Amino acid sequence: MTRTLPTTNFDILFTSDLHGAIRPIHYNTNAYRHAGLALLASLIQQERERSPELLLVDNGDLLQGSPLASYAASHGSKDGIHPFINVLNELGYDAAVMGNHEFNYGQDLLHDAVRSSSFPWLSANIVKQEEHPIAPGGTGTPAFGPPYLIKKLSSGVKIALLGATTHYIPNWEHPKNIEGLHFLDALETIRTWVHYIRQNEQPDVLVVSYHGGFECDLTTGEPAERLTGENQAYAICREIDGIDVLLTGHQHRQLTAEIHGVTVIQPGFNGSGLGHVSVQLEQSPSGEWSIKDKKAQLLMLDEYPDLKPNPVVIKVTEELEASAQQWLDQPIGEVAGDGDLSISSATQLRLQAHPFIDFVHEVQLEATGAQISNTAMLSEEARGFGSQITVRDVLSNFIYPNTLTVLELSGEDIREALEQTARYFELEPSGKVIVNPAYIQPKPQHYNYDMWAGIEYELDISQPVGRRVVKLECEGKPLEMDGTYAVVMNSYRAAGGGDYAMYPGKKVLHEGATDMAALVEDYIRRHQPLQVREVHNWKVTS
Structure with a gap:
């Protein structure tokens, strides 16, 4: 009689390219818009009820992009915590990744956001210029926190999450906003850290959250844009062994795929959808876990027309919204x-x-x-x-x-x-x-x-x-x-x-x-x- 091996499941949820879309409002007209983190938070809550031990990640470009973000940047908050960080803290995010637009308001605001976060900001390839290249893994000391985090589930499953950001930022950003920082090639940095994590941490699942997109057609592998290095996700899947799941963004696309054995996903922008990856693992008689199945799914808000905003997010941003509206109407x-x-x-x-x-x-x-x-x-x-x-x-x-x-x-x-x-x-x-x-x-x-x-x-x-x-x-x-x-x-x-x-x-x-x-x-x-x-x-x- 064949013995059935024990299995377990866990889910990854992630947002990307929110661009300050927190409340369901179109600020041009103040009309209701069925988008934003307040609505996505209701989906996150539903998923937590089904899968309490999930990994929740923001993949970057959170702090800029809406009139509310502009007000938050120019007027700050009474308690010294960026109001968007208050929201992510309340929702229990495990980690966030630096996006290129995180630097738009300067490093003072960004460092304040990082310090007030109850979760780490991951970006292995953004390093301190004066310390480059001395660090574990030989890639440089990450400037804003650890390059990766380890999360252990009650089942004993060990998950590693590595963060990286498009290294093309110096081609866009004002020099004063990135002073003292060095942007290493994302592909090569991810390659180095994946090898390091596999050897030293030996996780059961290795997830990379990359604020960057795809430079090639997902089906043919042919270049879909001029290969500047801005987007390297296809090369990451093709050239680096050891990655199980790749969370992407930056391009504002909606996609799921399996590329060279790597499950990939990108959930759009402005809070239009939530990325969801389910992973099933199987335990061997010796106690080791291995991946049995992976599935990526987009939870787009258009598919949930009756969904209501999460009351916690609305309450946390209520004072900010009232002040911002008064300012905007001047x-x-x-x-x-x-x-x-x-x-x-x-x-x-x-x-x-x-x-x-x-x-x-x-x-x-x-x-x-x-x-x-x-x-x-x-x-x-x-x-x-x-x-x-x-x-x-x-x-x-x-x-x-x-x-x-x-x-x-x-x-x-x-x-x-x-x-x-x-x-x-x-x-x-x-x-x-x-x-x-x-x-x-x-x-x-x-x-x-x-x-x-x-x-x-x-x-x-x-x-x-x-x-x-x-x-x-x-x-x-x-x-x-x-x-x-x-x-x-x-x-x-x-x-x-x-x-x-x-x-x-x-x-x-x-x-x-x-x-x-x-x-x-x-x-x-x-x-x-x-x-x-x-x-x-x-x-x-x-």
């Missing part, structure tokens, strides 16, 4: 006469010059004294300004705390940048201009399309890629290819973000310290009422 200015700075269509805005984008250029040019400006529409939900403007309106349109940088560029650099921007479009056989699918999948990247002021130009999408700039002038004369110009843009773009390879290494003429939302608010207050201009300096044709 009037700061108005638009003159019949002027219109509203945005009715993001698509149309990117096809020809628009008054709202011209307003952004005015802010950037005045703040820096540059000759030429480029900017992007940062959110598909941005609606510009109505006749009355509040703090809410500003933060709804300027969702990232980007600062401004002025680079010295040649006319040829500007032409190359416009050709890169023109890649955003494709032409259907019918002649209709559409968005290049590469800017939609695997992750929407509409923010990598730039619009310019201080020059006159035309992009003809019927022409081959690389030859679409059919007009490029400054004050009615052809732009001088060997001439030099002072060009202002956001700090993300100046670092080459969005594949603008012509920018890194160029002479920096000005580097601002004030984020764009603050610059916009100040400009509005000082230029009352706002005058609206008709602009026609560029267009897209086919």
Whole structure:
């Protein structure tokens, strides 16, 4: 008679890319939105009732991304604990991983968040610069806490959780926000620590939580993007032995898969869903546990229309929400006469010059004294300004705390940048201009399309890629290819973000310290009422 071996189960739950989405509110309008951590917390509570010994992890990009996050960063809290950390503490998170947006408000806020957490922040590849590379595992001393944690279940099952973060952060973040830190290659650091953990801890299950995404097609393994190192999840699965489960994020995708024996999952963004991985283990006669089965599942809130927000999360953030709402509703200015700075269509805005984008250029040019400006529409939900403007309106349109940088560029650099921007479009056989699918999948990247002021130009999408700039002038004369110009843009773009390879290494003429939302608010207050201009300096044709 065959003896049945003992089995046990445990679950992993994780959030990722919450971006300050705590309460179920669309802050642009204050309408109810069926998303956010308060709702996910109700799912977490349900799962705890079914599986008391679960592993609960946040995979990064928690502290930035919503007006509530902006208020929390600028006004703090009475007890010195970041209000979002209060929520995670109440929910009993086991660990959190650093996301790239955790650094946006500077290290003081981040260190305060880490110190007030009742759980560790894991990121094995973000190390203290002065101590690199002396540390266990030979990779450097992690700057914010241990590289991994061990959790033992009542059954005796031993789980190891290793954290890592995309090492591409220095290409985006303002240098002052990452001073004293060194960002090691995530793939190589994970490889080193997985080997170390397997040899020294001998866990029954090894989980990696990586704030990064997939650089290759999950089915074919073919590259799905330019291989910069920003995303390395496919290589992690393919090249590193010993990983059982890989939790991912950063790309805002919804996916589950099995890649080279590794169970992978990514749960979307803005609190739209919860990642769930169930693991079943079997115990041998000698007492050793081995994995019998693994299954990844997305618990998306759309599938739970009747779910109610967790009352604990609502209570913990009640005072913060009331103060934030009062702050957001502060009037700061108005638009003159019949002027219109509203945005009715993001698509149309990117096809020809628009008054709202011209307003952004005015802010950037005045703040820096540059000759030429480029900017992007940062959110598909941005609606510009109505006749009355509040703090809410500003933060709804300027969702990232980007600062401004002025680079010295040649006319040829500007032409190359416009050709890169023109890649955003494709032409259907019918002649209709559409968005290049590469800017939609695997992750929407509409923010990598730039619009310019201080020059006159035309992009003809019927022409081959690389030859679409059919007009490029400054004050009615052809732009001088060997001439030099002072060009202002956001700090993300100046670092080459969005594949603008012509920018890194160029002479920096000005580097601002004030984020764009603050610059916009100040400009509005000082230029009352706002005058609206008709602009026609560029267009897209086919």
